[in-house]
Amino acid sequence: MTTIHSLGFHHLALQARDVETVAAFYRDVIGLEETRRFHRDDGTLRSIWLATGGASGFLAVEHLPEGAPVAEAPLGLSMIALRIDPAARGAVIAELARRGAAIVRQTGWTIYVRDPEGTLVGLSHHPFDAPP
Secondary structure: OOOOOOOOOOEEEEEEOOHHHHHHHHHHHOOOEEEEEEEOOOOOEEEEEEEOOOOOOEEEEEEOOOOOOOOOOOOOOOOEEEEOOHHHHHHHHHHHHHOOOOEEEEOOOEEEEEOOOOOEEEEEOOOOOOOO
């Protein structure tokens, strides 16, 4: 019997019609570091990889080919959640406002925004409370 033993999270591939715009949101607004770009043989952009911090893998923004169906509410992907420092919550909220990224809702631990193509992004410090 073969037993699978995960060594941790590797990456999340997020399909996008506009790879540049979506990757720029994660790079410029959320603060992920762009690490690699991949092009097809014809030179068109296929994907952009962004580091998520620590040893937690990376986010790959992959081009969704023209004509490919996009589910209105895809099963299996609820949101992308990234960890933030609880002490930075106020600064994160201010930076999102400065960059025009509307907060769609908040809990005591998580701030929710949407990327340019509508994917829900959670910026969370769960289970640690933000300082008063």
